[in-house]
Amino acid sequence: MNQATLYALTGVMLFVMGLRAFLLYAHLLRKILAFNIMGSGIFLLLVGIAGRVPNAAPDPVPHALVLTGIVVSVSFTAFGLVLLRRIYAKTGKTQLTDRMEHTNTE
Amino acid sequence: MWAVLLPLATATLAFLADRRAATWLIFPGAVSILASVSGLLRQVWLFGPQRHMVGGWSAPLGIELYADGLSASLLAMTAVVMSTAGFYAVQTIRRGGSHTEGCDNDFFWPLWFFLWATLNAVFLSRDIFNLYITLELLVLCSVPLLTLAGSGAALTAGMRYLLVAMLGSMCYLLGVVLLYARYDTLSIPHLGALIEPAPATLTAIALITSGLLLKTALFPLHFWLPGAHGNAPTPVSALLSGLVVKASFYLLLRLWLGAFSGALSPAAGEYLGILGSGAIIWGSLLALRQVRLKLVIAYSTVAQIGYFFLLFPLATSELARSSGHPDWVAMAGSGVLYFLISHALAKASMFLAAGCIAHAAGSDRLSELIGIGRYLPVSVFALALAGVSLIGLPPSGGFVGKWLMLTAAFGSGQWWWAIVMSVGGLLAAAYVFMVLRQAVVFRLVDIRFYEVPAGMQWTALVLALLSLLLGVSGEAPFDLLEIGSPFSPPPVDGSVP
Numbered sequence: 038m039n040q041a042t043l044y045a046l047t048g049v050m051l052f053v054m055g056l057r058a059f060l061l062y063a064h065l066l067r068k069i070l071a072f073n074i075m076g077s078g079i080f081l082l083l084v085g086i087a088g089r090v091p092n093a094a095p096d097p098v099p100h101a102l103v104l105t106g107i108v109v110s111v112s113f114t115a116f117g118l119v120l121l122r123r124i125y126a127k128t129g130k131t132q133l134t135d136r137m138e139h140t141n142t143e
Numbered sequence: 144m145w146a147v148l149l150p151l152a153t154a155t156l157a158f159l160a161d162r163r164a165a166t167w168l169i170f171p172g173a174v175s176i177l178a179s180v181s182g183l184l185r186q187v188w189l190f191g192p193q194r195h196m197v198g199g200w201s202a203p204l205g206i207e208l209y210a211d212g213l214s215a216s217l218l219a220m221t222a223v224v225m226s227t228a229g230f231y232a233v234q235t236i237r238r239g240g241s242h243t244e245g246c247d248n249d250f251f252w253p254l255w256f257f258l259w260a261t262l263n264a265v266f267l268s269r270d271i272f273n274l275y276i277t278l279e280l281l282v283l284c285s286v287p288l289l290t291l292a293g294s295g296a297a298l299t300a301g302m303r304y305l306l307v308a309m310l311g312s313m314c315y316l317l318g319v320v321l322l323y324a325r326y327d328t329l330s331i332p333h334l335g336a337l338i339e340p341a342p343a344t345l346t347a348i349a350l351i352t353s354g355l356l357l358k359t360a361l362f363p364l365h366f367w368l369p370g371a372h373g374n375a376p377t378p379v380s381a382l383l384s385g386l387v388v389k390a391s392f393y394l395l396l397r398l399w400l401g402a403f404s405g406a407l408s409p410a411a412g413e414y415l416g417i418l419g420s421g422a423i424i425w426g427s428l429l430a431l432r433q434v435r436l437k438l439v440i441a442y443s444t445v446a447q448i449g450y451f452f453l454l455f456p457l458a459t460s461e462l463a464r465s466s467g468h469p470d471w472v473a474m475a476g477s478g479v480l481y482f483l484i485s486h487a488l489a490k491a492s493m494f495l496a497a498g499c500i501a502h503a504a505g506s507d508r509l510s511e512l513i514g515i516g517r518y519l520p521v522s523v524f525a526l527a528l529a530g531v532s533l534i535g536l537p538p539s540g541g542f543v544g545k546w547l548m549l550t551a552a553f554g555s556g557q558w559w560w561a562i563v564m565s566v567g568g569l570l571a572a573a574y575v576f577m578v579l580r581q582a583v584v585f586r587l588v589d590i591r592f593y594e595v596p597a598g599m600q601w602t603a604l605v606l607a608l609l610s611l612l613l614g615v616s617g618e619a620p621f622d623l624l625e626i627g628s629p630f631s632p633p634p635v636d637g638s639v640p
Contacts, residue, residue, distance in 0.1 A: 059310060065306075072306075086324045117306075120290065133306075
């Protein structure tokens with residue numbers, strides 16, 4: 038197994054681990070962190086893909102995708118964290134409450 | 144090109160300027176964007192699909208902007224809804240006090256125009272990574288707008304939407320990465336030519352589809368939508384229901400019909416159709432159970448989104464199934480798109496009317512809206528007209544869309560979707576009448592009503608009238624949609640359009 042394949046497989050594993058954490062944990066900060074791990078997994082997969090032709094120069098397009106993805110990921114994380122703090126300040130909770138709450142009360 | 148640049152420029156200027164200067168920017172900004180969109184519409188009408196390579200870089204590194212009839216009509220729809228909802232927002236801000244619902248925030252107008260820029264970019268892009276970026280930007284613009292309302296419900300709904308959107312984006316991105324790894328291209332027409340059913344490809348398609356379904360809130364992934372649309376500031380709700388959910392549906396449409404068509408089996412469309420039917424029934428039933436007006440409208444959006452997804456079984460499985468009836472495909476396509484556009488107008492109108500009503504009555508609980516028809520005849524009339532389009536009664540745009548879809552369903556022998564659509568229409572009538580019943584009761588109840596500016600009410604009415612106008616405007620919109628239509632079969636010689 039060459040290096041590129043190793044990166045790709047690790048990336049996919051990170052994605053799956055992040056997905057599990059995202060779905061299982063209720064605390065919002067954990068969800069945001071899990072999202073970051075999923076993102077990193079995808080970026081690692083992209084790096085692996087860049088090297089998919091052995092003994093040749095790496096493909097630059099996946100690198101561009103990774104950079105763009107990092108920017109997106111950072112902005113989402115930043116906004117998510119600020120929103121989390123606002124929710125905590127407003128409601129004192131760090132988990133999303135039962136979704137039926139919004140439908141039948143004011 | 145200008146369609147994307149102008150709102151970006153307006154947004155940046157609005158952000159840099161202070162609040163008073165920003166209000167002077169809104170009107171010229173909106174007018175210039177409307178002008179550029181109409182210019183583009185005219186060009187597409189006269190000369191066919193338009194292409195523009197940003198910065199002169201060609202593929203695969205460059206970004207190609209592409210406008211065909213479908214893009215142009217959606218751009219026009221966006222421009223109309225954003226201008227009228229923006230006018231409503233200006234009126235709301237001018238009214239001041241506790242009724243602004245957060246629209247007087249410093250960030251409102253920059254976010255508004257950024258959202259406009261992003262929507263235009265979605266409808267003009269043709270490579271899957273650029274579409275990913277625009278999807279992200281949509282979320283990054285919509286969620287802050289939604290949370291400007293400031294209430295706990297709005298904040299938690301915004302957080303839920305954000306998390307769902309993040310999950311959807313990650314799935315979409317993984318799908319894009321897998322497709323790139325296999326086919327070395329990000330451009331939709333190239334993918335359409337190269338694609339074939341392989342495990343990696345099918346996984347990628349499944350991931351991309353799931354991500355987009357999360358963002359379009361198709362049943363059963365719709366759980367985030369009612370809270371988000373029901374608790375946002377009124378003009379923002381109009382945008383979210385009217386435009387933002389359409390953007391991810393548009394993406395799905397482009398991808399399924401343009402890029403994935405070679406790899407999907409005929410049965411794939413049926414799955415989406417089944418989910419769509421579930422959305423219609425479930426969304427309408429839940430709408431009947433709501434006690435708040437805005438939530439009725441939000442659940443109605445959940446239901447109407449189901450109609451859009453009936454496009455897939457009507458158009459794709461037909462393609463693979465019978466040979467001599469391409470007309471049904473084009474008819475189904477035009478029908479769904481007509482329905483989509485008239486739904487955008489009607490739903491935005493309903494939200495704006497609901498906002499007026501909620502301002503007047505002080506709350507939007509249905510039980511407190513009894514007899515409001517006496518005080519706000521314009522708003523209630525707008526609500527009724529928009530409801531007409533949603534139910535699909537003639538002569539509205541919704542009727543034309545549904546008629547085409549029903550004809551296509553019967554014509555291609557898939558009569559079961561017609562049953563679902565009819566049931567959906569009945570249920571829509573039920574919840575529209577449920578709302579109107581409250582409003583039209585002429586009981587002399589002693590309730591305090593606040594004054595609502597005429598501008599706000601008439602905005603809602605204008606949108607509803609436009610939705611009706613679509614129904615009587617004849618052939619022209621269909622000819623526009625036909626230009627560069629994604630529903631015609633791909634060229635036989637494999638050339639890339």
